[in-house]
Structure formats: structure tokens, C-alpha cells
Amino acid sequence: xxxxxxxxxxxxxxxxxxxxxxxxxxxxxxxxxxxxxxxxxxxxxxxxxxxxxxxxxxxxxxxxxxxxxxxxxxxxxxxxxxxxxxxxxxxxxxxxxxxxxxxxxxxxxxxxxxxxxxxxxxxxxxxxxxxxxxxxxxxxxxxxxxxxxxxxxxxxxxxxxxxxxxxxxxxxxxxxxxxxxxxxxxxxxxxxxx
Amino acid sequence: xxxxxxxxxxxxxxxxxxxxxxxxxxxxxxxxxxxxxxxxxxxxxxxxxxxxxxxxxxxxxxxxxxxxxxxxxxxxxxxxxxxxxxxxxxxxxxxxxxxxxxxxxxxxxxxxxxxxxxxxxxxxxxxxxxxxxxxxxxxxxxxxxxxxxxxxxxxxxxxxxxxxxxxxxxxxxxxxx
Numbered sequence: 591x592x593x594x595x596x597x598x599x600x601x602x603x604x605x606x607x608x609x610x611x612x613x614x615x616x617x618x619x620x621x622x623x624x625x626x627x628x629x630x631x632x633x634x635x636x637x638x639x640x641x642x643x644x645x646x647x648x649x650x651x652x653x654x655x656x657x658x659x660x661x662x663x664x665x666x667x668x669x670x671x672x673x674x675x676x677x678x679x680x681x682x683x684x685x686x687x688x689x690x691x692x693x694x695x696x697x698x699x700x701x702x703x704x705x706x707x708x709x710x711x712x713x714x715x716x717x718x719x720x721x722x723x724x725x726x727x728x729x730x731x732x733x734x735x736x737x738x739x740x741x742x743x744x745x746x747x748x749x750x751x752x753x754x755x756x757x758x759x760x761x762x763x764x765x766x767x768x769x770x771x772x773x774x775x776x777x778x779x780x781x782x783x784x
Numbered sequence: 785x786x787x788x789x790x791x792x793x794x795x796x797x798x799x800x801x802x803x804x805x806x807x808x809x810x811x812x813x814x815x816x817x818x819x820x821x822x823x824x825x826x827x828x829x830x831x832x833x834x835x836x837x838x839x840x841x842x843x844x845x846x847x848x849x850x851x852x853x854x855x856x857x858x859x860x861x862x863x864x865x866x867x868x869x870x871x872x873x874x875x876x877x878x879x880x881x882x883x884x885x886x887x888x889x890x891x892x893x894x895x896x897x898x899x900x901x902x903x904x905x906x907x908x909x910x911x912x913x914x915x916x917x918x919x920x921x922x923x924x925x926x927x928x929x930x931x932x933x934x935x936x937x938x939x940x941x942x943x944x945x946x947x948x949x950x951x952x953x954x955x956x957x958x959x960x961x
Contacts (some may be wrong), residue, residue: 595799606854621842635843642850643857715838722837740799740835747801766795772828776833 598658602649609649613642616659619731620666621744627670628691630724637673641666663743665755667735674731725772733768736761785814790820798831869936876943909952917945 596617600608620641625634644665645652652661726734735754738747744752747761757766793810796802802810814821851922920941 607852608859609854610847610851613850616838617842619848621846622839625840634840635846636847638842638846639850639853643853646854718833719837722856725826730819737834737922740838742839745933747799762796762801764790765799770791770823773823773830776830777826778796 592686594658595654598649598652599697602652603645609646616662617642619659620662622742622770623666623738624670626723626726626778627667627734627741628673629727633673637670638666641669644669660749660753664713667739667753670736698742703761721776725775728772728775729768732756733764736764737772740765785809786796787813787817787820790814791816791823794824798827844910866936869940871936873936873939873941873943876940876947913945913949917942 591615594612597608597611601612617638621634621638621741624637624641625631628634630636641662645662650664652658727738729737732754736750738754739750739753747758747765750756750761754761790810790813793802793806797807797810813822920938
């Protein structure tokens with residue numbers, strides 16, 4: 591039995607130390623997902639905590655045949671989607687028009703997972719990061735989750751579909767629509783800069 | 785091939801979801817459609833931007849915060865269980881206190897005559913029962929760290945045990961009369 595399987599087994603029996611080990615193992619994937627979804631460090635931290643608490647509460651319903659990471663990220667995704675819907679912002683679908691963010695994306699000073707010794711590279715990376723979060727902030731919650739799972743977690747269409755309770759064909763068309771809309775946004779920004 | 789279909793295939797191409805034949809079809813369309821070529825370049829640029837974005841590392845305090853909230857939640861849960869058990873125990877004790885009146889036994893004999901009628905056998909049984917209840921209380925007190933939960937469960941058990949004793953006494957009395 592792997593360490594993870596043993597931690598899960600102990601955590602299901604109520605061993606909080608074992609659950610703490612699972613938190614350490616998965617805190618960055620869960621936090622990154624929350625940050626990419628919510629675009630704000632403080633909210634991401636709160637959402638990541640809540641996702642772990644929900645996972646602990648529902649640990650008995652976890653199927654050990656399924657990867658724990660997928661199960662955990664599914665909980666985090668749904669929680670973040672709920673949080674975004676509570677913001678009561680009207681998201682525009684890329685089928686109609688591109689939702690351009692107002693610039694107040696709530697970007698926080700975050701520590702990226704890669705080292706960046708060169709100050710110039712740090713500035714460039716920061717700018718790209720801001721551009722990234724502005725793009726994501728324009729997306730409706732489910733599209734944002736689909737793009738996040740595709741790019742940061744290398745999820746297949748099938749995995750995204752299972753995580754977000756969508757069909758595979760819906761995932762495929764969503765990714766296409768979202769990419770096309772985002773690409774137009776980038777083009778628009780480039781045109782504005784000229 | 786229509787441009788809409790080509791667009792979907794471009795997206796699938798970025799995800800390595802096309803087979804060799806579909807890739808050839810797409811490339812043939814791109815070779816003859818400047819609008820789709822431009823879109824393909826845009827999608828590739830976007831793909832590069834998204835694919836190069838790093839994971840954002842979780843703050844080091846996250847584990848401590850999760851465990852602290854978990855601990856608080858567990859305490860609250862135990863307090864609710866304890867309160868419920870305490871309430872049930874109190875109700876059971878109240879019913880126990882009212883049982884003689886409800887059964888009309890006080891008019892007939894009362895509890896002391898019941899023990900007298902039962903004789904030494906009843907007293908031995910009573911002591912054995914109290915011993916068992918005491919042992920159970922000790923085990924519960926060790927098992928549940930929250931005093932309220934222990935108190936609630938103990939009172940419930942005590943009430944149930946005494947209820948059992950009452951029922952036994954009543955049967956003996958009725959048999960004696």
C-alpha cells in the first residue's frame with residue numbers, strides 16, 4: 591500500500607495527522623486551482639481551506655479506485671464555481687460577445703512555483719501573469735474551470751467532463767469557444783497597444 | 785470543410801486529439817484559407833501563453849489553517865452531539881422521575897417497599913447494574929475528550945439503566961400483589 595493510500599485510510603478513520611499529510615501533498619494543486627479560478631490570493635486561500643475541509647467531511651464517500659487528486663480537485667472546482675456564481679456578475683458567453691474585465695482583477699502578490707533569479711525576467715513573468723489573470727477573469731465560471739484543468743493540470747477531455755459533470759463533446763466545444771474568445775481578446779489588446 | 789469545423793479542429797489539434805487524416809484535412813484547409821490561418825496563429829499564441837503559466841505555490845500557513853479549522857469544526861460537532869445526548873438524557877431522567885406517578889405505584893407502595901419485597905436478590909442486581917454503568921461511564925469519559933459529550937451520553941445511559949430497573953421493580957411488585 592502506498593503512503594497516500596495509507597494516509598487516506600487513516601484519515602477516513604478520523605486520523606487528522608494523516609489528513610494533514612494529504613493537505614501538505616496537495617496544497618499547491620488545490621491552491622493554484624483556486625487562485626486561477628478566483629484570481630485573488632486571499633479568496634484562493636479561503637477556498638483552498640474550504641475545499642480541504644469538505645474533502646475531510648466527505649472522505650467516506652471517496653472511491654479509492656479513483657485518483658484522490660481528481661476527487662479533491664473536483665471538490666475544489668465546484669466550490670470555486672459556486673463562489674464565482676455568488677459574485678452575481680453577469681458573465682458574457684463567447685458565443686455572443688467577449689466579456690472584457692474592468693481591470694480590477696484583484697491580482698495579488700503571489701509566489702510562483704518556479705525560481706526567477708533575473709529581475710527583468712521577473713517583471714516579464716509578472717506582466718504575463720497579469721495578462722493571464724485578466725483573460726481568465728473574463729470567462730464564465732465553468733469555462734474558467736475547463737481551461738484551468740486543461741492547462742495547469744493537463745486533464746484530458748474525459749477527465750474535465752467527469753470533474754465538471756459535462757459531456758466530452760461539451761468540453762470540446764467549450765474549449766474551442768473559450769480559446770477563440772481569448773485569442774480575440776489578446777488580439778484586441780495588441781491592436782490597442784499599437 | 786467549413787471554417788467553423790476547421791476552428792473546432794484547430795482547438796482539438798492543440799490538445800492532440802486529431803488523427804493523421806484529420807491533421808491532413810486541417811492543413812489542407814489552412815493552406816487555402818487566410819482567415820483560418822490567422823485564427824490558427826492566434827490560437828497557437830494563446831496556447832503558448834497558457835501553457836507557459838506556472839503553478840502558484842500555496843502559502844506555507846495553509847496546512848496549519850486547515851488543521852485549525854478542522855479541529856474547531858470537530859469540537860463544534862462533538863458539542864452538538866453532547867448537547868443532544870444531554871437533552872435526551874435530561875428528558876429520560878425527567879420521565880424516570882415521573883414514572884412512579886404515571887404508573888400509579890406511589891399510591892400502592894413506593895420504591896422502598898419495592899426493594900424490600902424484591903429482597904437481597906434485587907439489591908445485588910442493583911449493585912451489579914450500578915457497577916456496569918460506572919464502568920461504562922469511565923470508558924466513555926476516556927473515549928470522549930469533550931466533557932459535555934461525556935456528560936450527555938452518561939446521563940442518557942444512566943437514565944436508561946434506571947428506567948430498566950424501574951420496569952423490573954414494577955413487574956416484581958405486580959407479581960407480588
